[in-house]
Amino acid sequence: MIFILSGAHVGFLPDHAAAPWVAAGKMRRLPASKLSHTVEFQLATPRNCDGSEAPDACTAALAGHFGGLDGCAGQ
Numbered sequence: 001m002i003f004i005l006s007g008a009h010v011g012f013l014p015d016h017a018a019a020p021w022v023a024a025g026k027m028r029r030l031p032a033s034k035l036s037h038t039v040e041f042q043l044a045t046p047r048n049c050d051g052s053e054a055p056d057a058c059t060a061a062l063a064g065h066f067g068g069l070d071g072c073a074g075q
Contacts, residue, residue: 001013004027005021005026005027010030010035012035012037015029041062041066043059043062045059
């Protein structure tokens with residue numbers, strides 16, 4: 001945050017995190033059409049976790065939040 005506030009750097013922040021500084025005029029929002037940032041996530045789970053609901057629940061929660069899991073062997 002300190003680098004962005006210095007004015008010498010550009011950073012990607014969630015809207016809710018930047019909101020106080022934007023409201024105070026210390027930061028400004030750049031148009032999303034000018035910049036974008038895509039991050040690929042990978043999920044690894046042990047093969048021998050049959051019978052445990054925790055890994056399946058975690059995978060389902062992540063898939064629901066991020067809109068699916070492409071290339072997931074268990075899907």
